[in-house]
Amino acid sequence: MTKDILKLDDVKHLVDSFYGKIREDKLLKEIFNSNIQDRWPQHLEKMYTFWQTVLLSEHTYYGSPFPPHAKMPIDKEHFDRWLQLWFETIDENFTGEIADEAKWRASKMAEMFQFKINYIREKSGSKYVQ
Numbered sequence: 001m002t003k004d005i006l007k008l009d010d011v012k013h014l015v016d017s018f019y020g021k022i023r024e025d026k027l028l029k030e031i032f033n034s035n036i037q038d039r040w041p042q043h044l045e046k047m048y049t050f051w052q053t054v055l056l057s058e059h060t061y062y063g064s065p066f067p068p069h070a071k072m073p074i075d076k077e078h079f080d081r082w083l084q085l086w087f088e089t090i091d092e093n094f095t096g097e098i099a100d101e102a103k104w105r106a107s108k109m110a111e112m113f114q115f116k117i118n119y120i121r122e123k124s125g126s127k128y129v130q
């Protein structure tokens with residue numbers, strides 16, 4: 001597939017392919033599986049609506065993406081791997097302006113999440129916030 005991300009089915013394909021990799025990844029799978037547990041269908045549905053809102057300007061996601069990540073035991077290496085898998089999944093399946101936007105948005109989100117997590121940890125004096 002070498003087309004851009006144009007409709008919800010494209011978003012679903014991207015999200016499903018990406019999280020398929022996450023669930024097998026040596027570094028990330030335990031973090032995701034321990035947090036999501038048996039709620040994968042709900043998590044994937046939430047990710048469909050999040051990326052549909054972000055990339056297609058179809059406002060179906062309502063919520064705040066940061067709070068669930070605030071207390072997770074993650075740092076730069078986790079975000080770097082997450083981004084690597086995201087970019088890889090996009091490059092394998094899509095090309096175009098919205099695909100590029102998906103990479104840029106994910107990069108900015110990872111950067112902001114890391115900044116916020118580090119800030120919370122510095123204020124608490126703990127490497128990982130409980």
